[in-house]
Amino acid sequence: MEDEASATNLQRLRWLGPLVVVLNALHVLVFLVLLLGSPAGDAAYRWKLGLLLVHTTMGLGALACTWGAQQLRHRHRGLPGRWLGWVAAAWILACAVAIVSLDQWVTPNISPFLIACLGVGLAIYLRPLPAAGLYVAAYLVFYPVIGWTQHTPELLLSNRLNGITACMMGWALSVLLWRKFTTIALQRRQLEKAHTELQHKQKELERLTRQDGLTGLFNRNTFVELSRSELKRAQRQGSATTILLLDLDHFKRINDTWGHPAGDAVLRHVATLASTTVRSTDLVGRLGGEEFIVLLPNTSVEAGRKLAEKLRLRLEGSPVPWEATRIGVTASFGLASTTPEEKRDFDTLYTEADKALYLAKQRGRNRVV
Known part of the structure; x- marks a missing residue:
């Protein structure tokens, strides 16, 4: 089951990686234009500069994951093929934490972190128990980092509670899709096995209808x-x-x-x-x-x-x-x-x-x- 999940994850990374690269390139272009007309030193400038750097890093990471998925498309059974999906998921969540932390300078929402949690659960098949560990680790990073830029106690508490909700929703979605994936994969295996057995029986039936049962000669x-x-x-x-x-x-x-x-x-x-x-x-x-x-x-x-x-x-x-x-x-x-x-x-x-x-x-x- 792990190998099939790895193959699907690599395929999705090959498809979605270029899209993520393009989206981050658009963000980089927008913030680069905004920086040209902004005075240096204020919070808005730091916010634009920080997001420019984060989206650049995120785009490069997506490009590397896409390249890695392309190289490993025929080697999904090995450890590199299995781990690339986890690396991509961790990278997305880490970049989302960085974006949310920078956003606190201009807005108290944590939508990028929620989108990242749900996106990882939706796009990458992860086993439930390790996935729980990944989301817990993401929240343990999210909890202190958001406090670096959000200094209003009420907003900070709200965001931290919402962060727990985002992680739980992402993990729940991941578990549901994993169970659906394993169910479909098992059914597909059973169908393939039944199809193979049916082909063998059909060939045996054809042989019996064409050959003499005692001697094996043509009837x-x-x-x-x-x-x-x-x-x-x-x-x-x-x-x-x-x-x-x-x-x-x-x-x-x-x-x-x-x-x-x-x-x-x-x-x-x-x-x-x-x-x-x-x-x-x-x-x-x-x-x-x-x-x-x-x-x-x-x-x-x-x-x-x-x-x-x-x-x-x-x-x-x-x-x-x-x-x-x-x-x-x-x-x-x-x-x-x-x-x-x-x-x-x-x-x-x-x-x-x-x-x-x-x-x-x-x-x-x-x-x-």
């Missing part, structure tokens, strides 16, 4: 959608596309013999083997049950047959470890291919590949047709 709907897009791209680019279907041989026997957990392990093994055998540009999906499908972009039927044979041999040569045994796995493959001139769509290719797969099963399984 049927996603595979068909991607395949149709790929076929359109292949026709535009003038390249061949091949689809191969593979169906595990005697998969029901695996479930009946070793149970469905073993069957799930076999399916995951086949998915991993297929994904690592094909190219990164190829698409691998699970249609359901023990049936898988692979889309091979920019691949002729001869090249597709070689890849299918490679995958068939890898499956045959890598039995799945299960408990104290190893489960042998084979698959039958059916291929279908299209060229840009033929312009066959996915449904046509799938039907042809399915017929080829049926022939592979009829001819004894564990083969590519």
